[in-house]
Amino acid sequence: MTTATTGTESRWHELAERVLSGEDASANDARAVLAAPNVELLDVMAAAYRVRHHYFGDSVKLNYLINAKSGICPEDCHYCSQSRISSAEIDRYPMLSADEIAARAERAVELRASTCCIVTAARRPSARELREVSDAVRQVKEKHPELKICACMGLLDDDEAATLRAAGVDRYNHNLNTAESHYEDICTTHTYADRVETVDAVARSGISPCSGVIVGMGESDDELVHVALELRQLKVDSIPVNFLIPIEGTPLHDRPARIDPRVALRVLAMYRFGCPDREIRLSAGREVHFGTLQPLGLYAANAIFVADYLTEQGQAPEQDWQMIEDLGFSVEPLGGPMGSTRPSEHTVASEATIT
Numbered sequence: 169m170t171t172a173t174t175g176t177e178s179r180w181h182e183l184a185e186r187v188l189s190g191e192d193a194s195a196n197d198a199r200a201v202l203a204a205p206n207v208e209l210l211d212v213m214a215a216a217y218r219v220r221h222h223y224f225g226d227s228v229k230l231n232y233l234i235n236a237k238s239g240i241c242p243e244d245c246h247y248c249s250q251s252r253i254s255s256a257e258i259d260r261y262p263m264l265s266a267d268e269i270a271a272r273a274e275r276a277v278e279l280r281a282s283t284c285c286i287v288t289a290a291r292r293p294s295a296r297e298l299r300e301v302s303d304a305v306r307q308v309k310e311k312h313p314e315l316k317i318c319a320c321m322g323l324l325d326d327d328e329a330a331t332l333r334a335a336g337v338d339r340y341n342h343n344l345n346t347a348e349s350h351y352e353d354i355c356t357t358h359t360y361a362d363r364v365e366t367v368d369a370v371a372r373s374g375i376s377p378c379s380g381v382i383v384g385m386g387e388s389d390d391e392l393v394h395v396a397l398e399l400r401q402l403k404v405d406s407i408p409v410n411f412l413i414p415i416e417g418t419p420l421h422d423r424p425a426r427i428d429p430r431v432a433l434r435v436l437a438m439y440r441f442g443c444p445d446r447e448i449r450l451s452a453g454r455e456v457h458f459g460t461l462q463p464l465g466l467y468a469a470n471a472i473f474v475a476d477y478l479t480e481q482g483q484a485p486e487q488d489w490q491m492i493e494d495l496g497f498s499v500e501p502l503g504g505p506m507g508s509t510r511p512s513e514h515t516v517a518s519e520a521t522i523t
C-alpha cells in the first residue's frame with residue numbers, strides 16, 4: 169500500500185531525497201526551511217529525521233563538559249560569562265591540574281557520555297595549560313581508552329594542535345559562532361578569520377574538527393544560513409548548535425530570554441539538511457528555549473550535552489536518559505563512531521582515532 173503525501177509533505181521529503189542522493193542543500197533550500205510555516209513544522213522535522221536516521225539511526229551521542237579554567241579570559245566575546253567584560257556571577261578559578269581534570273572525567277563515564285570535552289577560558293592555551301591538558305588526556309586514555317576527548321582551548325596553531333594530537337586528543341572545538349558579517353558585533357579582540365584559521369590548523373593536525381554556531385545574537389536568517397554552509401565547506405565533523413542564554417552581566421543580556429522553540433527546531437532541521445552526515449549537537453540553551461519540545465529536536469540533532477554547561481546548569485541526566493528512551497532512541501555507547509558517519513576527512517588514515 170502506498171501512502172499519499174500532501175504538497176507540503178512532498179516538498180520537504182523531496183528535499184530529504186535530494187540530500188540523501190548526495191546533492192548539497194542550497195542556500196535557498198536552507199532559507200526555505202527557516203521560513204517554513206508552523207503548519208508545516210512536523211513535515212519539516214519528519215523529513216529531517218529521514219536524513220538523521222539514514223546516517224545515525226536512532227543513536228544519541230552524549231557529551232560531558234569539564235570547565236578546566238573558568239572566568240579568566242582576556243577576550244571580549246559578548247555572549248560569554250567568562251570574558252573580561254562580563255560581570256556575571258560565576259565561579260572563577262585558575263587552571264585545574266592534570267590530576268583534577270582526569271578525576272572529573274570519571275563523571276563522563278558515569279553519565280554514559282562517550283565524549284568528554286575539556287574546556288579552558290582563554291584566548292589561546294599557555295604552555296602550562298597545554299601540558300596539564302595533555303597529561304590529563306594521557307591519564308584518562310590509560311583508564312578509559314574508548315572515551316573520546318574533545319579539547320576546547322581557544323585559538324590554536326599547528327604546533328599546539330600537534331601537541332594535543334600526540335597526547336591523544338580526538339577532537340578540537342572552536343566555534344565560528346556567527347557569520348563573518350556579524351562577527352564584529354559580538355567580538356572585537358579576535359576575528360572571524362582567526363577562528364577559521366584555527367579550524368584549519370586543527371584539521372591539518374589530523375584532529376577531528378568541531379565547530380558550531382550560537383543562535384539568537386541578533387543575526388539574520390541569511391547569516392545563519394551562511395554559517396551552516398561555511399561549516400560544510402570547512403568539512404567539520406561535529407557542529408554544536410547553541411541557542412543563546414542571555415546572561416546578566418554580559419553585553420547580550422538583553423537579548424530575548426526565550427527563542428520560539430518552533431524557530432529553534434527549524435534551525436536544527438536546516439543544519440541537518442545543510443550538513444546531513446555531520447554530527448549536529450543540540451547544545452546550550454536546550455532546556456531554556458526548547459522547553460517541552462526538546463524531544464523533537466532529536467529528530468534533527470543526534471547529540472546533546474549531558475549534565476551542566478560551562479557556567480549554566482543543565483537538566484538532570486536522568487531526564488535526558490528518559491527522554492531518549494521515550495523516543496525509542498538509544499545512547500551511543502563508549503567507543504561509538506563519535507557522531508561522524510565516516511572517518512574524518514582530516515584524520516591521517518593510518519593513525520585514525522575515530523572510525
Ligand code: SF4
Nearest residue numbers: 241243245248251289
Ligand atoms: S574566547 Fe572563549 S572563554 Fe574567552 S570570552 Fe570568548 S568565548 Fe569566552
